[in-house]
Amino acid sequence: MTEDRLLDWLRRRLGPSLLGDDAAVLPAGRPIAVTVDSQIAGTHFVPDLDPAVVARRLLAVNLSDLAAMGTEPAYAFLALSVPAEFDARRFLAAFVAACRQHGVELAGGDLARSPVATATLTLLGRRGQGGRWLHRSGARAGHRLWLGGTVGESAAGQRLVALGARPKGRTIDLPPGFQPSAAARRAVRRHLTPVPQLELGRWLGRHSRQGGALDVSDGLARDLHRLCRESAVGAVVEADALPLAPGFAALAGALDADPLALALSGGEDYVLLFTLPAGVAPPEAFGCREIGTITKRSGVFLRRGGRSELLPAIGWDHLGG
């Protein structure tokens, strides 16, 4: 069973529920948003990865969910289950330091033994001052489709880590002789410690009156399908408009990978995918790129070389093989 099918089944069982966005907005006096995400050794990171890097990554991927809701992070609840040889102290020190950088308070948690290092983070946030919540369901026909940054680079970084690349102090050790080295080091960094787009989420919450948003965690194609489904719209993506990192095509080539396939389905990009009415654009400083259009007609299409083709929901399935 795939994750999406299991979630569909669950939502049918639940009836109307808060499920369906990157975080849940709780009906309360002053509403808060809550998100949960895990990092599991062997699934999300190589077991010998520096625990400090795992900690920063855990916080970053959860912050990315809050960014996609236009939410200010506030409180963290950490469940950490690790084998005896895992340096939990190093993990916690890095985690607390990263929390402080983002104004997040570690407010609770749970520790346990497990043969597989597993860290689950629950993050609570508040709506930004004067802003609105961003939802996946906010895309409308005619909106322009935007990406907050490049895609595919994290997937290239993941392949490099699988080949033996590791962080070492302030640099990245690459597999011997690997070229292009600058693009490869950037890709590994991008994969291991993504930078959540909180400022962009804040801007969208305050300055855009309309538009849907989510963060690209499971691949652009797959997450775009989710955005379209929640908004009951379709989309056309311009292949030539997809933002790629410098040297990305050469890097993909060195990894025997198709750059377009990595960009569309690599996943763990942690950039915001959002829509805005035509004529509205985020400030240039955010480095966003317009990549297509939201359509009334359902279906997600990729246009390249003057032709349109159906873009399937390729990407990462958390319960897949």
Place this chain on the structure above:
Amino acid sequence: MTEDRLLDWLRRRLGPSLLGDDAAVLPAGRPIAVTVDSQIAGTHFVPDLDPAVVARRLLAVNLSDLAAMGTEPAYAFLALSVPAEFDARRFLAAFVAACRQHGVELAGGDLARSPVATATLTLLGRRGQGGRWLHRSGARAGHRLWLGGTVGESAAGQRLVALGARPKGRTIDLPPGFQPSAAARRAVRRHLTPVPQLELGRWLGRHSRQGGALDVSDGLARDLHRLCRESAVGAVVEADALPLAPGFAALAGALDADPLALALSGGEDYVLLFTLPAGVAPPEAFGCREIGTITKRSGVFLRRGGRSELLPAIGWDHLGG
């Protein structure tokens, strides 16, 4: 490193924080309480246990934390990481059904693959109508010490499960020829599906003006040490007053265990341990038992046969061997 030492170290690093209670009370318009707890195959349950039982247990142990705070449960966030052969659907169905019984809404979560089934639950609750939050720091010298139910039975149940006892439909399959069978079946049930004392927590929150509370999850002795430390008091426990389940001594004997040691350090009892001023008692229907006294003098003592001895913080350490 032990869990408590690691937590001490962490709290020193954090400075003033919300850590230290069973759940965190968040400073907000209408305050909410948040708690997090995990169930991990091989650590908290045998890997072949029915996923529906794991789900009910996960909710119950988290609800017990909210009960200890005098909190009404409201929202659940579930992170579930399981191997392919784990019946996630069966787990989720039982989980949602158990949530409904307690008026809890599953409001978010995360699914992932892991070689070790791991379920982490974050529960949010509100303060009961007209009640107060219960804290570990509320015990005062002269208070009477109370237990919400029997202790040691869950630990006996855990040993039976290790010997092969399993739930089967509405009954419990015991190891062949095991006696006493009725007490053994009750102990296995008590271990696998504890009943959180939400009503008792509600009563304490509404009707007691003073007193500390927590739930006994890591053993009576260990958790009593925590209560005393947070309240800066000591305690004397009367060994003869400890509430034990019917047939418990015989059951412990059949398991080659000392009943008093099981009662003091077995853990996973999920009953409330609380203090009340002298002369105040919970309604008899709750079946609580007065087991000792809170003292100004620090130290936790056990009195039996007219003699007092120091009671060390024996019990379950989540990061222990």
